[in-house]
Amino acid sequence: MKAIEVKGLQKAFKIKGKAIKALDDVSFDVALGQSVGFIGQNGAGKSTTIKVLFGALRADTGQALLMGRSAEDPRSRQGVGYVPENPYLYEQLTPREVVSSGLRLHGVHGAENSLRTERWLEKLGIAYAADKRIRNLSKGMTQRTALAHAFAIEPQLLVLDEPMSGLDPVGRRQVADLMQEYRQGGGTLFFCTHILHDVERLADHFVMIDRGRVRARQGVAELLASQGGMVVRYLGPQGLPGFEPDAGQVWKAVLPRGELSQVLQRIDALPGVVLNVHPQSSLEELFDTVVGESVNE
Structure with a gap:
């Protein structure tokens, strides 16, 4: 059984009498235990796909399965965050009531319900506001409450659509750490994001969608490891041979992987401070290439 199976999804909306394709033969799957980033521009079809998966929209054609059941079957969402x-x-509920009632819907009652509610309110940093009404909370606090609700049920599959939306830098780091913890604990994670660095950090695989069509699918590690060149940036009083000024006293170069260790030692001896090292062709560069190609079609 796959956690998610999407086969040939087609979905069009009528805008001013004209049919506009939101999904055009979208197909992919997510295996149990995988962490998959679903990436694309605004309007690419990410949220439409997820709405089909959770029964909020019905596809024109194609099939969507959640935990082995049709997405139109409410039982497919049991145990899914x-x-x-x-x-x-x-708006009239409190974060404590939201999390507790969500647990009851998933069959968690009594002392275990109370324990999980308090634990996840604390983990998401909203325990101090646990008894305030949702209508009195900021967007970020509301987002934290929804995340606490999803994590608390200890789902086998966790689906997050732009989970960092509305969060401050501290909140983003907390949520990224929780996603990593969930992933390392064997959970299945499927998330949409505009932050490609989060995909490189948190996903095993990615699915890239643009203009309603899947444009690329690959393992994140495979993509990064396939690149021979490494981009190195450092802060230092002078540029080493092959390095060019990047900004101020920051220097940048693209190096073969085999030279990386030796060059890092030379930077340290300057003395210099390494700012970042990453593959020459990152996920962001692939994304730019794919989007550029689709614009020219």
């Missing part, structure tokens, strides 16, 4: 891009929570 989900946070949409803009979560709507009942």
Whole structure:
């Protein structure tokens, strides 16, 4: 059984009497235990795909399966954690009530319900506001509440649509750490994001969608390891041979992987401070290439 199976999804919306394709033969799957980043520009079809997966939209053609069941079957969502891009929570409830009621819907009651509620309110940094009404919370606090609800049920599959939306830098780091912890614990993670660095850090694989069509699918490590050149940037009083000024006293060069260790030692001896080292062709560069190609089609 796959956690997610999407086969030939087609979905069009009528805008001013004209049919506009939101999904055009979209197919991919997510195996149990995988962490998959779903990436694309605004309007690429990411949220539409997720809405089909959770029964909020019906595809014109094609099939969507969640935990081995049709996405139209409510039982497919049992034990699945989900946070949409803009979560709507009942304004009169409190974060404590939202998390606790969500656990009850997934069959968790009594002392275990209370324990998990308190644990996840604390982990998401909202325990101090646990008894405030949702209508009195900021967007970031509402997002944290929705995330606490999703994590608390200890899902076998966790689906997050732009999970960092509305969070401050501290909140982003907390949520990224929790996603990493969930992933390393064997959970299945499927998330949409505009932050490609998060995909490189948190995903085993990625699916890239643009203009309603899947444009690329690959393992993140395979993509990064396939690149022979490494970009090195450092802060130092002078540039080593082959390095060019980047900004101020920052120097940059593209080096073969085999020279990396020796060059880092030379930077240290300057003395210099290494700012970053990354493959020459990152996920961001692939994304730019794919989007550019689709624009020219």
